[in-house]
Amino acid sequence: YQVSSENPLLLLVGLCVQQAVITLEVNPDCENLSGNANLVHLRAAGPHDTLHYVWSTYGVPTLLIIHSLSNESKLVVNWTSGCKFPSNQTSEAIKVHPQKDVDISMAFVLTKARNILLFEFDDAKTTGNLNNATTVFPPYLLEDFVWDDVSHTVNRSTHTATFHGHNKTDPGHLLQNASVTITVSLPYGRDPSLPHLLHNGNCSQFEVRISGFIPRGNYTRFALEFMLFSQGSNYSFEVKKSIDDEYTPTIFEVLSAILRNEDSQTYLQWKPVSYNKLSKNREASMPCKYYGGSSPGPKQEPNRTIAHFFYQGVPNGVQAFNISFGTGKEDFYNVTRFISWTALVGLGDPPLESISKLMFVLIFLCLGLPFLLVLLSIVLALKHRQQRHGYIPIGETH
Amino acid sequence: MAHQKDQDLLIQQPGVDTENDANVDSEAEQLTGCGASALCDPRRKPHRFLVLILMCLLSFGSYFCYDIPAALQTQIMQDMKVNSVKFMQLYAWYSWPNVILCFLGGFLIDRVFGIRLGTIIFSCFVVVGQVLFSFGAFVNRYWLMEVARFVFGIGGESLAVAQNTYAVLWFKGRELNLVFGLQLSMARLGSTVNMNIMGPVYEAVGRFFGVEGYRRLGISFFIGGVTCLFSLACGLILGYLDKRAERILHRKSDDTVKVIKLSDVRYFPLTLWMVFMVCVFYYVAVFPFIGLGKVFFEEKFDFPPAHASAVNSIVYILSAPLAPIFGFIVDIVGKNVMWVLLSVGTTLGSHCLLAFTFLNPWVAMVIMGCSYSMLACSLWPIVAFVVESHQLGTAYGFMQSIQNLGLAVVSISSGAILDSSGYFMLELFFCACLCGTIAILTMYSKFSSSVCTSVPVTMSGQVRSVTCYRYHVNLY
Numbered sequence: 001y002q003v004s005s006e007n008p009l010l011l012l013v014g015l016c017v018q019q020a021v022i023t024l025e026v027n028p029d030c031e032n033l034s035g036n037a038n039l040v041h042l043r044a045a046g047p048h049d050t051l052h053y054v055w056s057t058y059g060v061p062t063l064l065i066i067h068s069l070s071n072e073s074k075l076v077v078n079w080t081s082g083c084k085f086p087s088n089q090t091s092e093a094i095k096v097h098p099q100k101d102v103d104i105s106m107a108f109v110l111t112k113a114r115n116i117l118l119f120e121f122d123d124a125k126t127t128g129n130l131n132n133a134t135t136v137f138p139p140y141l142l143e144d145f146v147w148d149d150v151s152h153t154v155n156r157s158t159h160t161a162t163f164h165g166h167n168k169t170d171p172g173h174l175l176q177n178a179s180v181t182i183t184v185s186l187p188y189g190r191d192p193s194l195p196h197l198l199h200n201g202n203c204s205q206f207e208v209r210i211s212g213f214i215p216r217g218n219y220t221r222f223a224l225e226f227m228l229f230s231q232g233s234n235y236s237f238e239v240k241k242s243i244d245d246e247y248t249p250t251i252f253e254v255l256s257a258i259l260r261n262e263d264s265q266t267y268l269q270w271k272p273v274s275y276n277k278l279s280k281n282r283e284a285s286m287p288c289k290y291y292g293g294s295s296p297g298p299k300q301e302p303n304r305t306i307a308h309f310f311y312q313g314v315p316n317g318v319q320a321f322n323i324s325f326g327t328g329k330e331d332f333y334n335v336t337r338f339i340s341w342t343a344l345v346g347l348g349d350p351p352l353e354s355i356s357k358l359m360f361v362l363i364f365l366c367l368g369l370p371f372l373l374v375l376l377s378i379v380l381a382l383k384h385r386q387q388r389h390g391y392i393p394i395g396e397t398h
Numbered sequence: 399m400a401h402q403k404d405q406d407l408l409i410q411q412p413g414v415d416t417e418n419d420a421n422v423d424s425e426a427e428q429l430t431g432c433g434a435s436a437l438c439d440p441r442r443k444p445h446r447f448l449v450l451i452l453m454c455l456l457s458f459g460s461y462f463c464y465d466i467p468a469a470l471q472t473q474i475m476q477d478m479k480v481n482s483v484k485f486m487q488l489y490a491w492y493s494w495p496n497v498i499l500c501f502l503g504g505f506l507i508d509r510v511f512g513i514r515l516g517t518i519i520f521s522c523f524v525v526v527g528q529v530l531f532s533f534g535a536f537v538n539r540y541w542l543m544e545v546a547r548f549v550f551g552i553g554g555e556s557l558a559v560a561q562n563t564y565a566v567l568w569f570k571g572r573e574l575n576l577v578f579g580l581q582l583s584m585a586r587l588g589s590t591v592n593m594n595i596m597g598p599v600y601e602a603v604g605r606f607f608g609v610e611g612y613r614r615l616g617i618s619f620f621i622g623g624v625t626c627l628f629s630l631a632c633g634l635i636l637g638y639l640d641k642r643a644e645r646i647l648h649r650k651s652d653d654t655v656k657v658i659k660l661s662d663v664r665y666f667p668l669t670l671w672m673v674f675m676v677c678v679f680y681y682v683a684v685f686p687f688i689g690l691g692k693v694f695f696e697e698k699f700d701f702p703p704a705h706a707s708a709v710n711s712i713v714y715i716l717s718a719p720l721a722p723i724f725g726f727i728v729d730i731v732g733k734n735v736m737w738v739l740l741s742v743g744t745t746l747g748s749h750c751l752l753a754f755t756f757l758n759p760w761v762a763m764v765i766m767g768c769s770y771s772m773l774a775c776s777l778w779p780i781v782a783f784v785v786e787s788h789q790l791g792t793a794y795g796f797m798q799s800i801q802n803l804g805l806a807v808v809s810i811s812s813g814a815i816l817d818s819s820g821y822f823m824l825e826l827f828f829c830a831c832l833c834g835t836i837a838i839l840t841m842y843s844k845f846s847s848s849v850c851t852s853v854p855v856t857m858s859g860q861v862r863s864v865t866c867y868r869y870h871v872n873l874y
Contacts, residue, residue, distance in 0.1 A: 241756065243754055245821050246820050246823055247820070249816055249817060363826060366829050369833075370834060370836060374840050377837070378840060
């Protein structure tokens, strides 16, 4: 690994895949937990650099990824007593030491939504377009949710943590079974479950599940609102089309929302598909629609997340997004009352899908071999025909 | 020799006017009255045309009623209170038994009933099936509707076998390809008319009879069943005309001598098996694809649902007008196997376009529609040149049986491939099927050899001698 300040991203690629040593800790340096921290830290150390993944539901669910050019960098959380975060958002409650190395690398932060604002909308026209919604109900604010202790759901071998949240402001007890579940993971290669997203070692995957909310109308859909924080303020949206849908049947697109400046690039990547059953398969799949990046107004911005501690406020690049689930007549939220959506957040270039070797072998077997066989037959037939005279074509049976 | 035999037969024929007429061939029956006119004379084109119309209408009823559940799917699911899985059983009850029953039907036509009686019996099955189906709806018994679809299936598919056999008997050596093309258009027409008419019929029944729910459904089905009665009537007339033609043309000569045994299937020529394989491998690369195509066009090409349905159904729509046109061309040019090869090749091309490019799928699907029409009218007639006429029903029955089997198996496995590996893999699978078809076709010429056929059916009054003719088909 050659550390290069001009293009630090080069170094990122393959960092975790090849020789990273990953350590996982829950609420690091916390002795007697009594607060709302719910923080998971993963440190992926390569020979010359480190990636820090910090996942927490403090305030609202947030995923933070920080790249440091030092292989000895360390995450420091300045808890107040009882493992609580300080009330002052601008305090440096979350830092990565040594700070000078963080500055050189494009420290990347991603918060998954300020609040993941959930709102249903009545969509009698069944177009699934958020902008055509007849009624947008008041959103479920994720900051009003209570989150279960993550230390019970952390899996140290697969580097996975699940945050399970319930709405605590529930006057009519309509939401007793309603929950939002976020499973964050750090997989290698390709995720074993649908939509089988590809990972390149500098990204983190999350899956959001919405279930049990009582629909407020006959034909409702759900949508999630979330934001990306980054130093890079140039926003672009990329659609990569492929002829191959081997890994995610029926889906031919990979979408990326990218924030960049001169020396850093961060992204959110997903496939336009969500699932309305826990056991994901083609029948349970439904399209999701994306409503592109806009700079949120100050009122929309979250007021407390772990990202605020890291940035001491809000960084330059902030983009807000919406994703709505379902477009057809058969995939209203009311049908199964369940939605699962998976995406990646990461640093550098988004993973690039390509046609697998298996496919090339199959293309050869399916098209190449028969083609050779046909060629051979034609040659043989031509030879044979030279020795043959006269025939009566079919249909001319005289 | 054959000539002599025909004269012998002529003498035995009761009620035959033996007076010679200068205008009529010496060995043929003299016709009087209407029989002498072109429309009634089985040796003349206009009469064959009449028979052709009857032959096409023969299956109109069964094709019409086959798709009645699809046309009234939501109404059936509402009125009978069934879910979509239960609903699909109506089609399963039709198709799965026919994996075997077609073959049996064809054999029975050859061995027991004969073509005329067979046609009428199977038409009756269709009528009885449709009546039971309507009755089942009328009395709100869903199980009866399922049984009825089974009965309907016994008739429907075997009727198609009978129709093919009729076509060969009357048109072999003439406009056979055109006739197969027309039969395909008729099938398409039947389902199209049904799709457009059953909804309004259901509405009208509600208005005029003032009934609701399953009774309304039952009455609508009864009305749809009228088409089956109409087809039965066509079958009866056709039977009469065929008997008459047989008497006038002394067609019986050879067929009575040879009787097919079930074991004869083992001695079907290799070329026939190759035709079967081509049939299976081609059809499984087209219909299961169309069955799963809508989502493909929506997802890969970003078509809105209505647009995706339109491009997905273009193959069916195109085949209605194109099949007879291509049939006509194949009749003129001959060389059926070459046309089949061409269709398979272009279908492969269209699948490759769909799999490997983002080219507007209208292009690929229109090509596929043309290829399918061409194949449908050029492949099926080949059977007539490969087997002897007393085995025709069995051969066609067998072909339809294994086609049904192939379609059923591949539809299921296509779904499995799609679930596990996506459309790209599925397209590769279809390409592999088509490449296999091409490989079989290129080998075809090496295995084809001359056979002695029985007397080709002639409607000209000029009975040919038993000929051994080569059906070597020019490929290159």
